[in-house]
Amino acid sequence: MTIRNPVEWGADFLSGVAHGIGAAGHDIYRDEDRYATAQPTIRRIALSDLGEALRRGFRDFAACRSDVVFLCLIYPVIGLVLGRAAMSGDLLPMVFPLASGFALIGPLAGVGLYEMSRRREQGLPVDWRKAFGVLRSPSIAGIVLLGALLVLVFFAWQFAALGIYDATLGPAAPESLSTFLEDVFNTSAGLTMTAVGILVGFLFALLVLTISVVSFPMMVDRHVRVDVAVLTSIRAVAANPVPMAAWGAMVAGLLLLGTIPLFAGLIVVLPVLGHATWHLYRRVVAR
Secondary structure, three states: OOOOOHHHHHHHHHHHHHHHHHHHHHHHOOOHHHOEOOOOOEOOOOHHHHHHHHHHHHHHHHHOHHHHHHHHOHHHHHHHHHHHHHHOOOOHHHHHHHHHHHHHHHHHHOHHHHHHHHHHHOOOOOOHHHHHHHHHOOOHHHHHHHHHHHHHHHHHHHHHHHHHHHHHOOOOOOOOHHHHHHHHHHOHHHHHHHHHHHHHHHHHHHHHHHHHOOHHHHHHHOOEOHHHHHHHHHHHHHHOHHHHHHHHHHHHHHHHHHOOOOOOOHHHHHHHHHHHHHHHHHHHEOO
16 A cells, blocks of 8 residues: 655545535536636736735725625624633633634635625725625525535534544543643643644645635636636645745734734724735636
């Protein structure tokens, strides 16, 4: 038996994901002639393009500030509810997995923001009602399908995080927050849990970044099948590994800052990142 390296395994896994999504997409899209199936051209970008995407995203946020804050207020509220539930008892070890898990479903949460940026780019009227126009997108079936996959990834990460805790500090629930923090930072089991959790969480985040960084904006923008959008996203990451890795790090860092204080910063961070993702897509994927 041959043991393959992680790069080969990862490539095969992503190909399998894309194939599975494509098979499901064929079941949804009966009239395939109506959908674009050709793979678009991928541009190579530089690190400076990431800064430009963020600047444009902030401009979109500033131009539609009240509307976007309204749309995104629900996400910090959800974060507070989950965080409070986790802090109240047996779910204490799941605080970090729950908080970090928002990044895994962020691309789906941003579809309304992509629509707002698309409309503003085209000089069309923009308000909160227009954001829900994405529900009438001809690619809505693909958006729902890929969104469901991200939700499954989110729950898979929660189960993985719980398994890591059970294998290190668990399975018993911590007696208190102070005891839990003491165990995390001052015991070998706690340090092992942290290291393994960060590694596994990184792999989940890498998967989501690879299959969704341009796929959701592409389906908002074009009449395209979900398998085409996902394969385009994979190709975009493969063609721009350093900028895409930097983008993932920037997103993670900004989301971390957005959790301070008490997730309130996400009211600004989420919409800015959502709009910036649209502009990143427009710089990476050629018309």
